[in-house]
Amino acid sequence: MTVSSSPAHLLIVDDNKVNRMVLSRSLEQQGHVVETAENGREGLEKFRTGVFDLMLLDIEMPEMDGFEVLEACLNDVDLRQIPIIMTSAMEELDAVVKCVELGAEDYLTKPVNPILLRARVNASLEKKRLRDEQRRLFRTFATKEVAEQLLRSGFSLGGKQVKASIMFADIRSFTTIAENQEPSESIDLLNQYFSLMFDAITNNGGTVNQVVGDGLMAVFGAPIFFEDHSEKAVRAALQMLEQLKVFNQNQLAQGKMQIRIGIGIATGQMVAGYTGTQTRAIYTCIGDTVNVASRIEEYTKEALHPLLIDNYTRESLPEDIKVEDLGKIIFKGKNQAINVFAVRGS
Amino acid sequence: MSVIDMNTFNALKEAAGADFIGELIDTFLEDTPGQITTMKNALAAQDADSFRRAAHSLKSNAATFGATSLAGLARELEMLGRENVLEIGNRLEVLQDAFEQVRGQLDGLR
Incomplete structure (x- = not known):
């Protein structure tokens, strides 16, 4: 018995007992831990409830055939990254091609050649290991949403029209604060501050896509669309202000400087996508909505309200979030007045 | 004359392990008569x-x-079933005979 790679948990789904026995025995001989299921429905159930590294899936089966199982797995966020190898008779090659096009990792024809079985299973496990590693790295440097989107549809520059909410937030007079303390202290303060703000944004489905100095820009509703992006953006902002109170209490307790922030949110159509070069690019949003959000954020200084939103954002807020109409404001470089609202809290 | 391709059989034996091949043969020999019966019943019920x-x-x-050759005969029947043709002549009897020969040889290969 030789074990070429670390043992993996494999699921074999086949209605034919001899096939199940041959496959599981061969794979156990290679050091893997194997479970079996007799039909597609049972297989899918086991796949969903257990923890597997790979599935070997027969096509022709009662209850639920291989196609249906494959489709269900590919539509499941938790399962789609687990490789599936189709096993089928030679004559079913058309069906196999369809499965591979749908997203099956590979295929094996039955009777399964043990050497090919070993090679394909190990190759698929290795690919999965690399993808898991890639996913982990992506998540360190990009948001989870961007990472998932990149892994699913690949990377390409260029954008598309989306409807989303944009948030800008920055620290009031951070330059003055920075001038009055040690540089390391400023960086420390920023890191603590950002980690609190990022959490509030991420918890509400937002994606921080830019950090410049003490300011940040976040998107809600893109790259993954969700209906209530305006509400989520405002809830994130309220949570940020709550977090800031706690942060300031800590600062005060340590005899350090307290900070104030301004947040602006605007909602509307924009172009979203990756900009930059093939080797260095960021996910960003461009359009009037983005400019409006930025202007509204700046206006928080004058308005003396920490959280301001535009009318499109206000329109889709539920009753429990109270707002105050600040009237129409004409911003620099804009022809049309923008109706600005201050959020009072929920 | 051998009705078993020994290259295929030996590769299977190696992959499954010599200690396991007997169990595997048993399963095959136990399952096959049931499959032949299912085919007979399906013919009677016209259930392609x-x-x-x-x-x-x-x-x-x-x-x-x-x-x-047993696999070839079964494959032919599978194709006919797929095309909804259940006029199969004496093919099922031929398949039954072929299985008996396979059984005879596999019994000695355990």
């Missing part, structure tokens, strides 16, 4: 789908053990 499924399983198993 269940006829095809049984033929499909039998074909797959026969091929696994290197029972090449």
Whole structure:
């Protein structure tokens, strides 16, 4: 018995007992831990409830055939990254091609050649290991949403029209604060501050896509669309202000400087996508909505309200979030007045 | 004359392990008569789908053990079932005979 790679948990789904026995025995001989299921429905159930590294899936089966199982797995966020190898008779090659096009990792024809079985299973496990590693790295440097989107549809520059909410937030007079303390202290303060703000944004489905100095820009509703992006953006902002109170209490307790922030949110159509070069690019949003959000954020200084939103954002807020109409404001470089609202809290 | 392709059989024996091949042969020999019965019943009931499924399983198993001609006969029946043709002449009897020969040889290969 030789074990070429670390043992993996494999699921074999086949209605034919001899096939199940041959496959599981061969794979156990290679050091893997194997479970079996007799039909597609049972297989899918086991796949969903257990923890597997790979599935070997027969096509022709009662209850639920291989196609249906494959489709269900590919539509499941938790399962789609687990490789599936189709096993089928030679004559079913058309069906196999369809499965591979749908997203099956590979295929094996039955009777399964043990050497090919070993090679394909190990190759698929290795690919999965690399993808898991890639996913982990992506998540360190990009948001989870961007990472998932990149892994699913690949990377390409260029954008598309989306409807989303944009948030800008920055620290009031951070330059003055920075001038009055040690540089390391400023960086420390920023890191603590950002980690609190990022959490509030991420918890509400937002994606921080830019950090410049003490300011940040976040998107809600893109790259993954969700209906209530305006509400989520405002809830994130309220949570940020709550977090800031706690942060300031800590600062005060340590005899350090307290900070104030301004947040602006605007909602509307924009172009979203990756900009930059093939080797260095960021996910960003461009359009009037983005400019409006930025202007509204700046206006928080004058308005003396920490959280301001535009009318499109206000329109889709539920009753429990109270707002105050600040009237129409004409911003620099804009022809049309923008109706600005201050959020009072929920 | 051998009805088992020994290259295929030996590869199976190696992959599954010599200690396991007996159990595997038993399973095949136990399952096959049931599949033949299913095919007979399906013919009587004019149920092309269940006829095809049984033929499909039998074909797959026969091929696994290197029972090449038995697999070929089962495959032919599977195809007919797929095309909804249940006028199969004496093919099922021929298949039954072929299975008996395979059984005889596999019994000695445990």
